[in-house]
Amino acid sequence: MAGERATESKRLRGWMMRTLDKAYPNGVENNDLTLALQPVFPEVAPSRIEVEIVYLEEKGYVNQTRAQVLGEDVCITRLTVKGKDLVERSIATDPGVLLPGSST
Numbered sequence: 001m002a003g004e005r006a007t008e009s010k011r012l013r014g015w016m017m018r019t020l021d022k023a024y025p026n027g028v029e030n031n032d033l034t035l036a037l038q039p040v041f042p043e044v045a046p047s048r049i050e051v052e053i054v055y056l057e058e059k060g061y062v063n064q065t066r067a068q069v070l071g072e073d074v075c076i077t078r079l080t081v082k083g084k085d086l087v088e089r090s091i092a093t094d095p096g097v098l099l100p101g102s103s104t
Contacts, residue, residue: 007098009052009055010095010096010097010098011098012037012041012044012048012052013052013055013056013096013097013098014097014098014099014100014102015037015040015041015100016033016037016049016052016053016056016062017056017061017062017079017083017086017087017097017099018087018099018100019033019036019037020033020062020077020078020079020083021079021083021084021087023078024078024079024084025078025079026078027065027076027077027078028076028077028078029069029074029075029076030046030049030050030053030064030074030075030076030077031046031074033049033077034046034049037049053077055096056083056097059094059096059097060080060082060083061079061080061082061083061086061094061097062077062078062079062080062083063077063078063080064076064077065078086099087099
């Protein structure tokens with residue numbers, strides 16, 4: 001069960017990276033990121049996205065900023081250059097991030 005959860009986290013991180021790549025160099029508001037991932041991960045909760053964002057941020061693949069949008073505080077996540085390189089496979093793969101189209 002723990003192995004399945006780890007694989008699911010790796011897949012989720014990969015899809016998050018791919019989604020953020022489509023917006024690069026802009027970021028994506030975290031709620032929009034959750035909505036974009038729901039066709040592939042229908043049960044994904046915003047709190048789970050936050051956990052995976054922290055992981056990717058600690059790896060240096062993404063960064064988060066807080067902003068006011070229409071008077072509301074939101075978090076926006078964007079790929080870093082290192083994250084873009086990972087998605088484009090310009091740097092070595094990371095075993096903690098399973099990009100779509102990769103094998104386990």
